Amino acid sequence: MEIGLNHYLVLSTILFSIGLVGVMRRKNLLMLFFATEILLNSVNIAFAAISHYYGDLTGQMFAFFVIAIAASEVAVGLGLLIVWHKRHGNIDLEYMSTMRG
Amino acid sequence: MFEAIAFYLFAFLTIVMFYITVTTSQALHALTALAAGMILISAFFFILGADFLGAVQIIVYSGAVMALYAFGMMFFDTTRELKEKKGNNAIIVGLSIIAAVLVVVIFAAPMVSTNMAAHYPMVADAGNTQEVGIVLFTKYLVPFELAAVMLLVAMVAGIVLAGKKMDLSLTLMDEAEIQQIKDEQNKKVLS
Numbered sequence: 001m002e003i004g005l006n007h008y009l010v011l012s013t014i015l016f017s018i019g020l021v022g023v024m025r026r027k028n029l030l031m032l033f034f035a036t037e038i039l040l041n042s043v044n045i046a047f048a049a050i051s052h053y054y055g056d057l058t059g060q061m062f063a064f065f066v067i068a069i070a071a072s073e074v075a076v077g078l079g080l081l082i083v084w085h086k087r088h089g090n091i092d093l094e095y096m097s098t099m100r101g
Numbered sequence: 102m103f104e105a106i107a108f109y110l111f112a113f114l115t116i117v118m119f120y121i122t123v124t125t126s127q128a129l130h131a132l133t134a135l136a137a138g139m140i141l142i143s144a145f146f147f148i149l150g151a152d153f154l155g156a157v158q159i160i161v162y163s164g165a166v167m168a169l170y171a172f173g174m175m176f177f178d179t180t181r182e183l184k185e186k187k188g189n190n191a192i193i194v195g196l197s198i199i200a201a202v203l204v205v206v207i208f209a210a211p212m213v214s215t216n217m218a219a220h221y222p223m224v225a226d227a228g229n230t231q232e233v234g235i236v237l238f239t240k241y242l243v244p245f246e247l248a249a250v251m252l253l254v255a256m257v258a259g260i261v262l263a264g265k266k267m268d269l270s271l272t273l274m275d276e277a278e279i280q281q282i283k284d285e286q287n288k289k290v291l292s
Contacts, residue, residue, distance in 0.1 A: 003108045008145070009208060011112050013201045015119055020197035022123030030128060030170075030177060034135050037166070038119050041142050044158075046208055052149040057236045060151050061244075064237070067161050068248040072255030074166050078173040079262025085176055087273075 008049030015042035029081055029091045033074065040070045104148060111144045128174060136167045153230045 019042060022035030044063045051059025085091050118138035122131045139162035146155035237245055 001102075001105045003105050007108060008149075009205055011115075011145075012208075013205050014116060016204055017197040017201040018116065018119045018123055020200055021193055024193045024196065026123070028128070030174070031123075031131060033170075034122055034131055037135065037162075038122065038138070041139065041162075043204075044154075045142060045145050046204075048146050048149050048151045048154060050208065051151065057232055060154050060233060061236060061241050063151075063154055064157065064233075065244060065248055067157060068252060071161055071165060072252050074169050075255040075259040076262070078169055079259045082173060082176050082263050091177060 005049055005053040009046055012042045012046040012049070015045070018042075027093050029084075029093060032093070033077055033081075036073075037070065040066055107144070107148055111141050111148075115141045115145075128177075132167070132170055132174065135170075136163050139163050139167070151229060153233045 016039060019035050019038035022038060023032060026032045026035060044066055047059040047063040047066070049059075051057060051063075081091055084096075088095065115138050118134045118141060121134040122138065125131050125134065140159060143155040143158040143162075146152075146158060
């Protein structure tokens with residue numbers, strides 16, 4: 001049985017919905033970061049698959065830039081999280097309501 | 102045949118790993134499951150012939166990002182059970198599926214309209230790494246440099262944020278406390 005582009009897109013969709021469920025039901029901010037990593041990776045799979053089946057390297061290029069952005073997001077986000085944890089002693093979303101939003 | 106077996110095996114394992122990541126109540130289990138899922142995703146890149154991307158995935162995600170997360174978790178209390186939001190499950194799952202279908206539509210729309218042609222076709226008789234290098238350093242040179250600057254900014258931000266003296270919040274303190282800190286600093290400078 002031949003594996004086509006649709007197989008990869010369906011897999012990417014499944015992983016993307018898993019990540020979205022994680023984003024919506026997690027309270028801990030660190031777990032929320034994990035879910036965003038899942039989202040970025042599922043889109044990377046779609047990019048690489050399209051790049052392969054259309055013989056075009058643009059998809060792989062965008063996957064590289066997505067990886068670079070994910071890495072810097074983790075660095076800045078974890079720094080902010082450490083600052084928050086030093087000040088307040090927890091990283092739960094429900095306590096981050098200083099601005100009453 | 103082998104491609105199909107590999108695809109289904111790795112797809113199953115990746116979905117299981119990411120499912121564990123979003124559902125477990127232990128932070129350490131989530132971290133290890135996420136690391137395993139990242140490595141399994143690189144398998145898809147190797148199947149698809151994107152060797153360099155697969156290697157970068159392993160190095161960056163299971164090397165740098167996971168090390169950062171493991172380092173960050175030392176600061177947090179990860180032994181206690183995580184609390185979950187008590188929301189309506191039907192709404193969460195429904196919204197996720199709608200959003201995922203939207204993603205598929207976004208990706209599939211240019212293919213259905215059949216006007217998609219390769220901008221930068223693969224070069225014949227060159228390995229994947231060589232092709233990536235050729236395209237990255239000609240057509241995508243400016244985004245590449247911008248990504249480098251962005252990583253530098255992220256590095257500086259990480260160092261500054263995790264550095265000392267960042268546990269004080271000048272906006273949340275009143276004037277007396279701020280004056281006290283200033284006096285202490287002046288004493289240090291004078292002595």
